[in-house]
Amino acid sequence: xxxxxxxxxxxxxxxxxxxxxxxxxxxxxxxxxxxxxxxxxxxxxxxxxxxxxxxxxxxxxxxxxxxxxxxxxxxxx
Numbered sequence: 001x002x003x004x005x006x007x008x009x010x011x012x013x014x015x016x017x018x019x020x021x022x023x024x025x026x027x028x029x030x031x032x033x034x035x036x037x038x039x040x041x042x043x044x045x046x047x048x049x050x051x052x053x054x055x056x057x058x059x060x061x062x063x064x065x066x067x068x069x070x071x072x073x074x075x076x077x
Contacts, residue, residue, distance in 0.1 A: 006046035012066050013059060028052045 010019035023036045030052040031039045039049050054064050 001045070001047035001050065003040065003046050006040070006050050009050055009066055010053070013054075013063060014057075022053060022057070026053070026056065028056055030055065 007019070010023060013019070014022055025035060027033050027035055028039070028049075031044065031049065034042070034044075036049045036053055039052075040046060051064065053059075054061075
């Protein structure tokens with residue numbers, strides 16, 4: 001996972017404003033008591049960080065790849 005994908009998933013799940021708060025303020029025990037921002041800055045894989053954020057915030061696994069968006073076909077119905 002690229003950092004840009006991590007940020008897109010964060011914004012999709014938490015909203016642009018709150019995603020930044022979580023990334024910079026939430027200390028994750030799973031990541032050695034580091035914030036997501038610090039873990040990323042220290043070279044942690046964005047996928048590992050994303051999964052830790054998801055577990056800490058009880059994001060359903062069904063949304064770990066992003067929220068489901070209606071397809072054009074579903075939208076037209």
